Amino acid sequence: MKSGNKDDPRKTDGSLNSLDRRLNQTLKSVQGLLKVPGKILLSRKGTEPAAPSSSASSENPLRKDIDDEAGTGPRNSGVQSASTSKVDAPRSNGSNRSDGVVENERPSSSPSGSTGSGKGSSADSSRPSTGGRATDSARVARFRKELSSPAVNLDALRELAWSGVPPDMRPTVWRLLVGYAPPNADRREAVLERKRQEYVDCIPQYYDISDADRTEDERTMLRQISVDAPRTVPDVPFFQHPEMQASLIRVLYVWAIRHPASGYVQGINDLATPFIIVFLSEYLEGNMENWDIAKLTPEIVNNYEADCYWCLSKLLDGVQDHYTFAQPGIQRLVFKLKELVRRIDEPVSTHIEQQGLEFLQFAFRWFNCLLIREIPFSLVARLWDTYLSEGDSFPEYLVYVCASFLLTWSDQLQQLDFQEMVLFIQHLPTKNWTHQELEMVLSRAFMWRVMFQQAPSHLSSG
Amino acid sequence: MAYRSDDDYDYLFKVVLIGDSGVGKSNLLSRFTRNEFSLESKSTIGVEFATRSINVDSKLIKAQIWDTAGQERYRAITSAYYRGAVGALLVYDITRHVTFENVERWLKELKDHTDAHIVVMLVGNKSDLRHLRAVSTDDGQAFSEKEGLFFMETSALESTNVENAFKQILTQIYRVVSKKALDVGEDPSAGPGKGQTITVGNKDEVTATKKVGCCSA
Ligand SMILES: Nc1nc2c(ncn2[C@@H]2O[C@H](COP(=O)(O)OP(=O)(O)O)[C@@H](O)[C@H]2O)c(=O)[nH]1
Numbered sequence: 169m170k171s172g173n174k175d176d177p178r179k180t181d182g183s184l185n186s187l188d189r190r191l192n193q194t195l196k197s198v199q200g201l202l203k204v205p206g207k208i209l210l211s212r213k214g215t216e217p218a219a220p221s222s223s224a225s226s227e228n229p230l231r232k233d234i235d236d237e238a239g240t241g242p243r244n245s246g247v248q249s250a251s252t253s254k255v256d257a258p259r260s261n262g263s264n265r266s267d268g269v270v271e272n273e274r275p276s277s278s279p280s281g282s283t284g285s286g287k288g289s290s291a292d293s294s295r296p297s298t299g300g301r302a303t304d305s306a307r308v309a310r311f312r313k314e315l316s317s318p319a320v321n322l323d324a325l326r327e328l329a330w331s332g333v334p335p336d337m338r339p340t341v342w343r344l345l346v347g348y349a350p351p352n353a354d355r356r357e358a359v360l361e362r363k364r365q366e367y368v369d370c371i372p373q374y375y376d377i378s379d380a381d382r383t384e385d386e387r388t389m390l391r392q393i394s395v396d397a398p399r400t401v402p403d404v405p406f407f408q409h410p411e412m413q414a415s416l417i418r419v420l421y422v423w424a425i426r427h428p429a430s431g432y433v434q435g436i437n438d439l440a441t442p443f444i445i446v447f448l449s450e451y452l453e454g455n456m457e458n459w460d461i462a463k464l465t466p467e468i469v470n471n472y473e474a475d476c477y478w479c480l481s482k483l484l485d486g487v488q489d490h491y492t493f494a495q496p497g498i499q500r501l502v503f504k505l506k507e508l509v510r511r512i513d514e515p516v517s518t519h520i521e522q523q524g525l526e527f528l529q530f531a532f533r534w535f536n537c538l539l540i541r542e543i544p545f546s547l548v549a550r551l552w553d554t555y556l557s558e559g560d561s562f563p564e565y566l567v568y569v570c571a572s573f574l575l576t577w578s579d580q581l582q583q584l585d586f587q588e589m590v591l592f593i594q595h596l597p598t599k600n601w602t603h604q605e606l607e608m609v610l611s612r613a614f615m616w617r618v619m620f621q622q623a624p625s626h627l628s629s630g
Numbered sequence: 631m632a633y634r635s636d637d638d639y640d641y642l643f644k645v646v647l648i649g650d651s652g653v654g655k656s657n658l659l660s661r662f663t664r665n666e667f668s669l670e671s672k673s674t675i676g677v678e679f680a681t682r683s684i685n686v687d688s689k690l691i692k693a694q695i696w697d698t699a700g701q702e703r704y705r706a707i708t709s710a711y712y713r714g715a716v717g718a719l720l721v722y723d724i725t726r727h728v729t730f731e732n733v734e735r736w737l738k739e740l741k742d743h744t745d746a747h748i749v750v751m752l753v754g755n756k757s758d759l760r761h762l763r764a765v766s767t768d769d770g771q772a773f774s775e776k777e778g779l780f781f782m783e784t785s786a787l788e789s790t791n792v793e794n795a796f797k798q799i800l801t802q803i804y805r806v807v808s809k810k811a812l813d814v815g816e817d818p819s820a821g822p823g824k825g826q827t828i829t830v831g832n833k834d835e836v837t838a839t840k841k842v843g844c845c846s847a
């Protein structure tokens with residue numbers, strides 16, 4: 169990717185806004201790896217009002233699917249109006265996919281601290297990465313400043329957290345991002361206390377009752393949860409502790425009972441695990457492998473479980489129809505994914521189609537488990553940082569993430585026939601992935617979203 | 631176990647693995663295709679598949695086995711993959727009676743979504759857990775006879791009867807298909823490399839595929 173940076177639109181915009189900055193950072197970090205065929209025009213679509221905070225969304229149990237589908241949610245408009253950006257793709261893979269002309273490229277001005285400290289300008293290196301961004305000292309300072317504010321600015325926090333949260337701040341940041349803890353510091357403790365109590369009260373009411381007092385459906389659900397608990401992150405021994413198993417079952421069962429529209433669906437157990445490890449990290453030190461939940465007092469167990477419960481609830485509120493009958497939410501996103509891939513990478517799309525491979529076949533699990541199953545467990549907390557920062561736009565962003573993920577192997581896929589492809593995609597070679605590869609996928613997804621939301625035949629037309 | 635290369639087969643059969651969650655479908659599959667068993671496998675989400683080829687009557691049969699998620703909520707998704715199956719292994723767990731009770735519902739699923747001529751085998755898995763047995767062999771046998779199913783008890787863990795179960799169902803499919811083949815001429819609609827298509831029953835999809843020639847791509 170070349171960087172010619174005439175015509176900086178900021179001249180008229182005044183200061184570089186946050187999305188602009190994030191885009192910049194993204195463009196930098198994917199330099200040379202960008203697989204965007206052709207040129208893309210990112211024109212401005214009038215001046216949209218500043219994106220209202222999407223934090224309100226999490227208070228709303230019924231998601232606004234329509235908004236998401238149209239791709240015109242408030243946050244999106246923010247992105248759209250962020251800048252006109254040029255991406256001149258280095259390789260086009262023979263594709264003729266082109267949605268316009270390039271207009272302008274962001275300069276490489278890097279906002280302090282958010283670009284990974286100069287590393288990774290070309291991501292081809294095999295340099296180990298342990299989430300350098302998240303622990304960059306300037307960024308850490310910004311997190312601290314934000315978190316110590318009497319009223320946390322959620323937009324600013326999202327913007328920061330999107331690129332990774334320092335591990336020790338994750339519990340606090342996540343509780344804020346999902347709208348479980350209030351931004352107002354004065355109210356925070358009281359609210360958390362009340363909500364934790366609400367969860368704790370559910371346990372005797374729903375869980376600690378005899379089977380005879382459950383309905384047939386409830387028994388079936390509890391049975392299913394009990395079958396899945398031992399199969400949750402089975403490769404991490406800590407999850408197999410009897411106390412941990414019991415804890416997981418409680419959280420899932422209470423969630424299921426209180427969300428009868430979907431009830432428990434397999435895979436939701438996986439989605440609870442990032443919350444479990446992050447909220448337990450407040451009380452247990454050192455390597456997760458050596459954690460012992462039995463050491464915790466009942467009160468601490470209650471608190472951590474309540475946090476998991478509420479944050480899981482908030483996350484799932486945004487994707488409720490992924491888990492209701494026939495899982496329409498997933499079907500819709502799979503459809504969008506297919507369309508998006510076709511627009512980004514025509515050759516691979518054609519190949520997949522010619523081989524008769526349905527996107528649903530591989531992408532179903534991706535959406536159902538939010539890609540958790542496809543990457544090493546050590547990376548899921550980092551993945552959640554970005555997901556939770558997306559707020560309302562999360563389902564729509566997820567489509568871009570899945571496209572970015574799939575197209576990581578665009579070249580390989582084109583060499584494989586139907587069966588080889590299925591086998592390959594079932595076990596993608598991500599075992600040795602580090603934050604670097606994951607962040608690459610996330611950044612590219614972000615960038616594609618910016619580009620395609622402005623492209624003429626918008627994805628949402630489907 | 632050395633298997634012949636993927637493309638080298640006489641027949642390709644699609645077989646589905648169905649039954650309640652946790653009965654051991656995925657482990658039966660991994661035992662058969664990779665000789666692996668895992669006490670700590672993850673639940674199956676959606677569908678997955680694996681293949682293995684075996685010899686029947688000096689013909690090389692390639693089995694393309696589709697493993698499915700067991701939970702009710704997934705039926706809408708998974709049942710789409712029953713299409714074109716010529717065989718089904720319907721698995722229950724001999725230590726959990728409820729999984730046996732649900733067999734009838736699974737049979738109905740099959741009836742609704744597959745061809746009537748599909749070969750079905752009822753499989754009572756986890757036979758190694760003798761002390762926990764909740765469904766007797768006789769009950770499994772009797773039910774199978776009543777419903778006209780093949781029957782076998784297996785242990786994916788101890789590798790008991792797993793090979794037998796798959797071999798038996800593939801052999802039965804082969805019988806049905808090769809008998810059928812006598813009535814079917816060359817199928818002009820078969821694409822290059824796809825071989826001769828033989829449908830069991832009269833569905834439109836490719837159910838069992840016979841290779842024509844030896845070196846098509
Ligand atoms: N003892 C015993 N356990 C088994 C056997 N087959 C599977 N399991 C265990 O049963 C659980 C569920 O197995 P899985 O293959 O995931 O079931 P699925 O949901 O039907 O695919 C896992 O913990 C397996 O280790 C078996 O033959 N014997």
Ligand SMILES: [Mg+2]
Pocket residue numbers: 655656657672673674697698699
């Ligand atoms: Mg399974």
